[in-house]
Amino acid sequence: MSACTCPSDPDLTHRLIDLTQAGLPLVDDPWAWIAERLGISREQALQLLQQLQRDGAIRRIAAVPNHYRLGYRHNGMTVWDVEDARMDQLGPLVGAQPFVSHCYRRPRRDGWRYNLFAMVHGRSAEDIDRDRQRIRQLLGDACRADDMLVSSRILKKTGLRLNRPAPTDRAQAPSQESSSCSE
Amino acid sequence: MDDLDRRLINRLQHGLPLVPQPWQALANELNSQPQLLRQRVQALLDDGTLTRFGPMFDIERVGGAFTLAALAVPEERFDTVAEQLHAMPEVAHNYRRGHAWNMWFVLACATPDGISASIAHIEQLTGLPVLNLPKEETYHVGLHLPV
Numbered sequence: 001m002s003a004c005t006c007p008s009d010p011d012l013t014h015r016l017i018d019l020t021q022a023g024l025p026l027v028d029d030p031w032a033w034i035a036e037r038l039g040i041s042r043e044q045a046l047q048l049l050q051q052l053q054r055d056g057a058i059r060r061i062a063a064v065p066n067h068y069r070l071g072y073r074h075n076g077m078t079v080w081d082v083e084d085a086r087m088d089q090l091g092p093l094v095g096a097q098p099f100v101s102h103c104y105r106r107p108r109r110d111g112w113r114y115n116l117f118a119m120v121h122g123r124s125a126e127d128i129d130r131d132r133q134r135i136r137q138l139l140g141d142a143c144r145a146d147d148m149l150v151s152s153r154i155l156k157k158t159g160l161r162l163n164r165p166a167p168t169d170r171a172q173a174p175s176q177e178s179s180s181c182s183e
Numbered sequence: 184m185d186d187l188d189r190r191l192i193n194r195l196q197h198g199l200p201l202v203p204q205p206w207q208a209l210a211n212e213l214n215s216q217p218q219l220l221r222q223r224v225q226a227l228l229d230d231g232t233l234t235r236f237g238p239m240f241d242i243e244r245v246g247g248a249f250t251l252a253a254l255a256v257p258e259e260r261f262d263t264v265a266e267q268l269h270a271m272p273e274v275a276h277n278y279r280r281g282h283a284w285n286m287w288f289v290l291a292c293a294t295p296d297g298i299s300a301s302i303a304h305i306e307q308l309t310g311l312p313v314l315n316l317p318k319e320e321t322y323h324v325g326l327h328l329p330v
Contacts, residue, residue, distance in 0.1 A: 010245075010246075013245055021238075021240065024236060024238065026221040026236065030205065031205075046203065049238070053201060057244040057245050058241070059240075060198025060239055061198050061201070061237060061238045062198040062199070062236070062237075062239055063192065063195035063224065063236045064236070065192060065196065065232060065234070066233065069230075070330050077287070087320075091320060094322065095323030096323065102323065103322040104318040104319070104321055104322060106318055107319060109315075111314070117251075150281050151279065152279050152280065153278065153279040154276075155286070156274055157234060157276050157277075
């Protein structure tokens with residue numbers, strides 16, 4: 001076949017994203033399905049995926065659950081105003097807690113004082129209150145204020161989808177309802 | 184949802200193994216059959232328990248960009264603005280949250296320039312200022328919801 005076998009070929013990577021960002025079909029041989037559409041061999045397709053996973057470009061090929069349907073009806077975005085000088089020490093500590101799914105430092109803005117974000121998920125309001133309390137203990141006097149923004153409704157959850165200028169002769173992605181990257 | 188569904192959901196949140204026969208490998212692990220596992224995943228997608236099955240790309244590692252942003256939407260306009268954002272492919276997730284900043288969404292674009300263009304578009308569309316909070320440091324990413 002014709003395509004470059006180099007796994008880090010950006011064009012091939014982008015074609016793979018276009019092909020699979022809406023989902024991978026549930027077929028016996030998904031690597032062959034990808035290979036056929038990218039014009040590479042089955043072995044090359046598997047190598048490409050392995051390479052991208054090693055590089056961190058693909059986190060994993062996974063099933064993304066609907067939190068609510070699994071009983072995790074409560075999700076809280078806890079936000080913290082943490083002393084800048086102590087962030088390098090405290091951010092990783094909060095991120096390492098098993099009940100924290102995502103943890104980031106973000107900028108302060110006019111009307112927004114919080115610079116540390118930690119997402120928590122639970123089956124009850126008490127669960128996430130307890131998680132918040134644990135984070136508060138970890139941060140101690142480095143935290144000047146905090147809040148927890150609880151989600152009351154999912155307005156959209158299609159996941160990350162990139163629109164690129166369309167190359168011609170594009171294979172159709174399988175029709176799953178949604179796509180997701182990092183969540 | 185039965186025991187096999189639970190084990191399958193827990194296992195698949197960690198990802199399909201990148202081996203020559205991935206479904207067979209999964210079936211061996213779960214003491215099941217590849218065809219049955221795929222049927223179960225399809226059923227879980229169909230009933231909305233799973234929202235997606237496929238590669239999870241780190242957008243930033245492939246040249247793309249994303250950000251977390253928020254709007255403070257007047258209550259009487261909330262549904263209209265939610266629909267306006269829903270129609271934008273750049274809006275990946277959008278949640279209503281209990282706060283003065285009551286609408287929180289993730290924007291994902293193929294390029295960093297796309298983010299600022301999307302924000303400008305939303306501000307023009309809604310007449311509301313966007314609170315743009317791109318991450319400056321990642322301390323942890325790894326949602327796992329055991330069932």
